[in-house]
Amino acid sequence: xxxxxxxxxxxxxxxxxxxxxxxxxxxxxxxxxxxxxxxxxxxxxxxxxxxxxxxxxxxxxxxxxxxxxxxxxxxxxxxxxxxxxxxxxxxxxxxxxxxxxxxxxxxxxxxxxxxxxxxxxxxxxxxxxxxxxxxxxxxxxxxxxxxxxxxxxxxxxxxxxxxxxxxxxxxxxxxxxxxxxxxxxxxxxxxxxxxxxxxxxxxxxxxxxxxxxxxxxxxxxxxxxxxxxxxxxxxxxxxxxxxxxxxxxxxxxxxxxxxxxxxxxxxxxxxxxxxxxxxxxxxxxxxxxxxxxxxxxxxxxxxxxxxxxxxxxxxxxxxxxxxxxxxxxxxxxxxxxxxxxxxxxxxxxxxxxxxxxxxxxxxxxxxxxxxxxxxxxxxxxxxxxxxxxxxxxxxxxxxxxxxxxxxxxxxxxxxxxxxxxxxxxxxxxxxxxxxxxxxxxxxxxxxxxxxxxxxxxxxxxxxxxxxxxxxxxxxxxxxxxxxxxxxxxxxxxxxxxxxxxxxxxxxxxxxxxxxxxxxxxxxx
Amino acid sequence: xxxxxxxxxxxxxxxxxxxxxxxxxxxxxxxxxxxxxxxxxxxxxxxxxxxxxxxxxxxxxxxxxxxxxxxxxxxxxxxxxxxxxxxxxxxxxxxxxxxxxxxxxxxxxxxxxxxxxxxxxxxxxxxxxxxxxxxxxxxxxxxxxxxxxxxxxxxxxxxxxxxxxxxxxxxxxxxxxxxxxxxxxxxxxxxxxxxxxxxxxxxxxxxxxxxxxxxxxxxxxxxxxxxxxxxxxxxxxxxxxxxxxxxxxxxxxxxxxxxxxxxxxxxxxxxxxxxxxxxxxxxxxxxxxxxxxxxxxxxxxxxxxxxxxxxxxxx
Numbered sequence: 001x002x003x004x005x006x007x008x009x010x011x012x013x014x015x016x017x018x019x020x021x022x023x024x025x026x027x028x029x030x031x032x033x034x035x036x037x038x039x040x041x042x043x044x045x046x047x048x049x050x051x052x053x054x055x056x057x058x059x060x061x062x063x064x065x066x067x068x069x070x071x072x073x074x075x076x077x078x079x080x081x082x083x084x085x086x087x088x089x090x091x092x093x094x095x096x097x098x099x100x101x102x103x104x105x106x107x108x109x110x111x112x113x114x115x116x117x118x119x120x121x122x123x124x125x126x127x128x129x130x131x132x133x134x135x136x137x138x139x140x141x142x143x144x145x146x147x148x149x150x151x152x153x154x155x156x157x158x159x160x161x162x163x164x165x166x167x168x169x170x171x172x173x174x175x176x177x178x179x180x181x182x183x184x185x186x187x188x189x190x191x192x193x194x195x196x197x198x199x200x201x202x203x204x205x206x207x208x209x210x211x212x213x214x215x216x217x218x219x220x221x222x223x224x225x226x227x228x229x230x231x232x233x234x235x236x237x238x239x240x241x242x243x244x245x246x247x248x249x250x251x252x253x254x255x256x257x258x259x260x261x262x263x264x265x266x267x268x269x270x271x272x273x274x275x276x277x278x279x280x281x282x283x284x285x286x287x288x289x290x291x292x293x294x295x296x297x298x299x300x301x302x303x304x305x306x307x308x309x310x311x312x313x314x315x316x317x318x319x320x321x322x323x324x325x326x327x328x329x330x331x332x333x334x335x336x337x338x339x340x341x342x343x344x345x346x347x348x349x350x351x352x353x354x355x356x357x358x359x360x361x362x363x364x365x366x367x368x369x370x371x372x373x374x375x376x377x378x379x380x381x382x383x384x385x386x387x388x389x390x391x392x393x394x395x396x397x398x399x400x401x402x403x404x405x406x407x408x409x410x411x412x413x414x415x416x417x418x419x420x421x422x423x424x425x426x427x428x429x430x431x432x433x434x435x436x437x438x439x440x441x442x443x444x445x446x447x448x449x450x451x452x453x454x455x456x457x458x459x460x461x462x463x464x465x466x467x468x469x470x471x472x473x474x475x476x477x478x479x480x481x482x483x484x485x486x487x488x489x490x491x492x493x494x495x496x497x498x499x500x501x502x503x504x505x506x507x508x509x510x511x512x513x514x515x516x517x518x519x520x521x522x523x524x
Numbered sequence: 525x526x527x528x529x530x531x532x533x534x535x536x537x538x539x540x541x542x543x544x545x546x547x548x549x550x551x552x553x554x555x556x557x558x559x560x561x562x563x564x565x566x567x568x569x570x571x572x573x574x575x576x577x578x579x580x581x582x583x584x585x586x587x588x589x590x591x592x593x594x595x596x597x598x599x600x601x602x603x604x605x606x607x608x609x610x611x612x613x614x615x616x617x618x619x620x621x622x623x624x625x626x627x628x629x630x631x632x633x634x635x636x637x638x639x640x641x642x643x644x645x646x647x648x649x650x651x652x653x654x655x656x657x658x659x660x661x662x663x664x665x666x667x668x669x670x671x672x673x674x675x676x677x678x679x680x681x682x683x684x685x686x687x688x689x690x691x692x693x694x695x696x697x698x699x700x701x702x703x704x705x706x707x708x709x710x711x712x713x714x715x716x717x718x719x720x721x722x723x724x725x726x727x728x729x730x731x732x733x734x735x736x737x738x739x740x741x742x743x744x745x746x747x748x749x750x751x752x753x754x755x756x757x758x759x760x761x762x763x764x765x766x767x768x769x770x771x772x773x774x775x776x777x778x779x780x781x782x783x784x785x786x787x788x789x790x791x792x793x794x795x796x797x798x799x800x801x802x803x804x805x806x807x808x809x810x811x812x813x814x815x816x817x818x819x820x821x822x823x824x825x826x827x828x829x830x831x832x833x834x835x836x837x838x839x
Contacts, residue, residue, distance in 0.1 A: 058660060187650060190637070193630065346626050348633075348655040355580065355651035355791075362789025366796075369787055370780030377776060383528040414723040417795055420780065421727045428734060428773045435769040438530070457745070464686055465737040469730045471682050475675035476726060481667040483719045487726065524528055 004511055012504055016395055022402035045405040048412030048486065049182060051360045053353035055189040057181040058174065058346045059157070059196060065341040066149045067097070067142065074099045074135060077119045085115055095134070103131040146177065149340040154179055157343070159336035160195050178346070187352045199298050199342050200333035202252030206284070207292040207304060211243035231300040232321065242301055244294045249284045250277050258334035260327040261317070267327035269318045271334060278314025286310040295320075297330070363416050370420075374427060382434050383523050388509040389430040392501040396426045399497035400490060409493075412486035418473075422494015425466060429502035433458040437524055447514060447522050455507050462503060466495050532768045540763055540811055541756055541819070547812035551701055558708020567711050570718030571654050575661035577619040577632055580652040583644055587615045595643050599635050609790060614651065626657035668722050675726070676700070679733055687740045690821040691814075695736040698814035702732045702805040706798050720795040728802025731777065735770065735810035740818075742766050751832055755825030759815050774807045 025033045026045040033044065049056050071094045078101060082089055088104035103112060109127050116125045116133060122141045127133045137145070150173060157179055158171045166183050174180040181196075183189065208225040221227045221243050230240040254277025261270050273281055284293070285307050294304040295318055303320035322330065375393070378386035400419060404411060436454035445453065470492060477488035571578040592615065593606050603620035617636065622628035633655055640648050656664075676696055684692030703725050710717045742762035750758065781803055784796035822828045 060659075190634065344626050345630055345655070346657040347660045348630070348653060350650070350653040352649060352651040354582075354649065359789055359791040362787060363792055366784045366786070366788040366792065367780075370783035373779050373783060374776045377779070380529050381531075381772060383526065386528070413791065414720060414795075417720070417723050417727060420784070421730050424731065424773075424777045424780070425734065427776055428738075428769075431769050431773045431776075432738065435766075435772070438768070439535075439765065442534070460745075461738055461741040464741055465734045468679050468682050468733050468737050471678040472675035472726070472730060472733070475678050476671045479667060479671035479674055481664060483723060484668060484671055484726070487723045491730070 004508055009508060012500070012508060015500070016505065019395060019399040019402045022406065023398040026401050026405055042402070043405045043408070045401050046408060046410040047356075047360070048410045048415065049184060049349065049356075050351050050413045051356050051363075051411065052184060053187060053351050053356035054182065054184040055186040055192070055348070055350040057183070057189060057193070057196070057348050059179040059181060059343045060346050061146075061150050061153050061177045061179065061340075062342045062344060063146045063149065063177050066146060068094075069341070070137075070145060071097075071099055074120065074123070078116065078135070081115050081119055085111070087112060087115070098134045098136040100132060100134045103127075103133065106131045150177060150179070152340045153343065156337050156339050157181065157196060160332065161192065163332045163336055164192060164195065166192070179343070185353065187350060189348065189350055193345055193348070195329065195333065196343050197345070198333055199339045200252075200336075201298055201338040202255070202334060203248045203296050204250040204281070204284070205244040205247070205294050205296060206249055206288060207294050208243040208245050209291065216241050216243050228294070228296060228299055228301050231297060231302045240301075242294060242304060244296070244301075249293065250280045252334065252338060254278075254280070255334055258331045260324070260331040263317055263319060266319065267322045267324045268320075269322065269327050269331045269334070270315065271318065272315040275314075278312075281314060281316075282310060282312045286312075302330070359413065363413065367416065367420065371423070374423075378427070378430070382430075384513070385434055385437075385510060385524050388506055388513075389427070389434075389502075391509065392430065392505045393423065393426060395501040395505060396423060396494065396497050399501065400494045403493050403497070404490065409489050410486065411490065412483060414483040415486040415490040418487040418490035418492075419494055421469075422491050422498060425469060425495055426498035426502045428465070429458070429462045429498055430506060432461055433503075433506065434524055437522055441522055441524075447519055450522060451510060451514060455503075459503060462499070466499060470495050530768075531771050536764045536767050538760070538764060538767075540760055541816060544812060544816040547808075548816070551809070551813055554705050554708070555701060558704050558711065561708055561711040565711050565714070567707070567717040568714050570716045570721075571618065571656050571661075572719045573661050573665050573717070575621040575629075575656045575658045577617075577622075577629055577636075578652065578654040579617040579619075579633065579636060579650065581615050581617065581640065582649040582651055583613045583615060584647040585613070587613060589615065591643070592617075592640075595639050596636055599632075599639060601632050601635070621658060621661075626659070629655050629657060664719065668719075672703075672722075672726060672729075676729070679729075683733075683737070683740070687744060690818050690827075691736075691740045691743075693821060694814040694818040695733060695740070697817055698736055698809040699729045699732050701809045701813050702728050702802060705805055706802055709801055710798070715797065716794060718794060720792070721798050724795045724798035724802065727799060728806055731774075731803060732806035732809060735774070735806055736814045738769065739763055739766055739810060739815065747828075747832070755822060755828040756819055758828075759819060763811055763815060770807060770810075774803055778803045 022042040025036070025042045030044070075092060075094060078092060078099060082092075082101075087108055089101050090104065092101040093099070103109065109131060112133050113125055113127050116123075116135055120135070123135045123137055125133065125135055154171065154173055158169075161169050161171065161181065161183070166186060168184055170180070170182040172180050183192065186192065208222055210222050211225060215221070216227060219227055224246055225243045226246050227241055227243055230242070233239050250273065254273045255271055256274045257272045259270050261268060289307050289310060292304055292306050294301050296302070303318045305319070318330075371393070375390045378389050380386070382389065397419075400422060433454055436458045437450055440450035440453050441447075473488045473492040473495070476484055477492065480488060587608060589606055589608055593604070596604050596606070596617065601619050602622065605618045607616045607618070608614065609616070619632055619636070622632055624631075633653060637650075676699060679699070680692045680696045683695045706725050706728055707717070710721060739762055742765055743758060746753070746758055746762050746765075750761075753761070778800070781796055781799045784792060785800055788796050819825055
């Protein structure tokens with residue numbers, strides 16, 4: 001006689017009830033779920049973007065630009081320091097991953113070492129006996145800088161996307177220098193790509209009035225100035241050029257707010273500085289009244305007005321032939337802040353909501369038909385025990401979905417494939433048990449011992465085959481990317497559940513029935 | 525209640541070794557064809573692996589493919605393939621990998637959108653846009669190969685631990701046979717090989733190994749029961765005893781997969797098609813590749829007999 005302890009039956013029954021209740025919300029429309037009583041309010045399963053529609057963007061932070069940017073700043077700092085300390089030098093510039101400078105007077109070596117070390121404590125300074133000083137960073141120091149840049153980019157990307165009002169975006173760091181952005185429901189990501197593709201470094205510069213028009217056309221900038229192009233091209237494709245001072249009068253980092261608004265019926269962008277920015281802006285505008293200045297965005301001129309009067313309040317407007325949309329976008333970018341480095345879109349996958357629902361419909365129909373076929377044939381092949389098997393198959397689906405929903409895992413198309421394989425393994429477990437029963441009965445065993453032996457023997461096989469597949473799923477999860485992982489998750493969960501449903505639950509159903517019906521022969 | 529149908533009323537007595545040399549030849553031939561085809565013809569990689577752009581649009585009216593082809597062709601984006609899904613208004617546009625890297629590919633999408641907006645008006649529905657830069661494509665291949673290699677090693681280690689190294693080796697050779705011929709099939713037919721198909725290849729490995737484990741398990745059980753039985757006979761007996769299960773399980777999976785091919789829609793087609801072949805190959809390879817190979821690896825059963833003797837001697 002096989003005994004199954006009562007507490008085990010109760011535990012398994014409770015588990016099954018939990019599984020079904022927890023899985024149910026995933027099959028119901030959201031509106032219905034919201035009306036359910038609180039205790040029934042389970043999480044719904046997350047559908048991947050390939051099933052529900054949406055846009056997936058993989059961005060890369062350009063760490064090389066972080067490096068170039070840092071080295072260029074270092075050059076500027078060195079120039080200022082040397083000037084302040086009246087040190088004579090030549091050949092100041094970026095040399096590979098370092099900033100190098102040659103001293104005119106070898107006696108300055110020690111003084112220079114101290115001065116350079118004062119610029120950035122994180123940098124390594126080497127002064128050669130020939131009088132060449134080099135500033136470099138260790139690998140570790142660069143890594144720290146990159147990490148900081150990526151963290152900051154993540155924050156800026158999040159702010160920019162939040163500003164667009166996208167529902168439930170997922171923005172996470174991915175690998176070393178990447179950012180993964182998932183936007184459910186977005187089927188035209190062009191606007192967001194444009195927003196993310198702009199670094200949005202804003203700066204205010206004075207226009208260099210020493211430069212002649214001929215110099216500007218020839219691209220010759222006076223010392224301390226640079227030639228910049230206008231952001232908007234003329235109808236013939238040419239861009240107006242301007243010479244501005246290299247020195248930043250006020251930086252966009254000092255902006256606290258920016259809004260799109262209208263001035264004389266024209267869309268403009270208003271801005272407000274923080275205390276430091278306001279003071280600097282007041283100084284510059286007071287000293288340079290009636291001179292032109294330029295507002296640069298990513299080193300392109302977006303506006304170059306004359307300073308009519310000192311601006312003391314720390315706020316102003318940018319006019320520059322904006323459309324309502326471009327004014328909106330610029331204000332958004334300025335509010336959200338500048339990216340520390342340009343972002344590059346490495347991968348885009350956008351699925352329209354219709355295709356998503358089409359493929360989920362086709363997939364669901366196919367799986368239901370496949371499942372109905374299996375269910376039917378299990379009954380044809382194993383009669384009552386086939387019905388038991390079908391109960392456990394339904395439980396298996398319920399458990400898989402309940403666990404996925406509980407873990408917050410995402411169901412994707414390859415994930416559905418993993419579920420199918422998990423179901424196949426579950427069917428196989430039942431078939432192994434039932435075929436074994438037939439064999440044992442053929443050997444002349446009566447029902448109870450036959451069932452007992454069959455479960456014991458089949459159990460070994462099932463554990464072996466499930467563990468083998470589980471090992472494969474683990475490796476796929478650990479090493480695979482996106483879709484392969486989705487497959488591994490559902491497969492792993494499906495197999496784990498099948499150990500409970502196809503073995504334990506089937507056993508309880510079969511043994512329970514045997515005790516109740518006391519058959520002379522197995523109905524199989 | 526009615527009497528359940530039994531496909532096999534008694535344990536069959538088939539000698540699976542009778543044709544095993546022929547089957548070895550067939551398997552080797554299939555694998556060779558696959559290798560040669562993959563080497564010569566290569567694979568029709570999808571955007572996932574090859575990089576490039578894939579756009580699926582639904583046009584307001586019946587699409588004029590020739591005109592669309594000319595319009596998009598005029599953009600100078602290199603190799604452009606347009607394909608319709610017969611009867612529907614959906615058109616699949618595939619643009620080859622751009623030489624300018626990721627930025628050039630994003631620009632290409634923008635150009636196509638602009639062109640279609642101009643020629644077809646604003647009512648074009650973008651059902652799917654996939655842009656995969658060269659960097660990501662390369663990584664996907666690398667990750668995929670790495671993941672599959674390690675899972676196969678893991679499977680081999682577990683099988684070696686449970687059933688001995690010969691079963692482990694034979695099992696993995698069978699999996700490799702199934703995976704290789706599946707990939708080969710995609711190379712020969714020129715069907716698109718994308719991430720979903722890779723998922724199918726892994727699924728096939730799962731089904732194949734499951735089959736092999738079931739039979740190996742029975743061999744182990746029988747070896748304890750019939751200590752003097754010749755290894756070849758033992759394998760035959762085990763395959764025969766589990767034949768009912770093999771027919772039922774694999775038959776059911778085959779039917780379910782067939783439903784997927786028929787009703788799963790175009791997105792799932794590659795996956796389902798690969799699976800269909802995989803179920804057949806997986807069933808065949810367990811019986812005609814793994815089992816006889818294990819016999820050869822045990823030096824035609826001699827090693828097996830020796831082990832049994834040693835075991836008997838020590839107890």
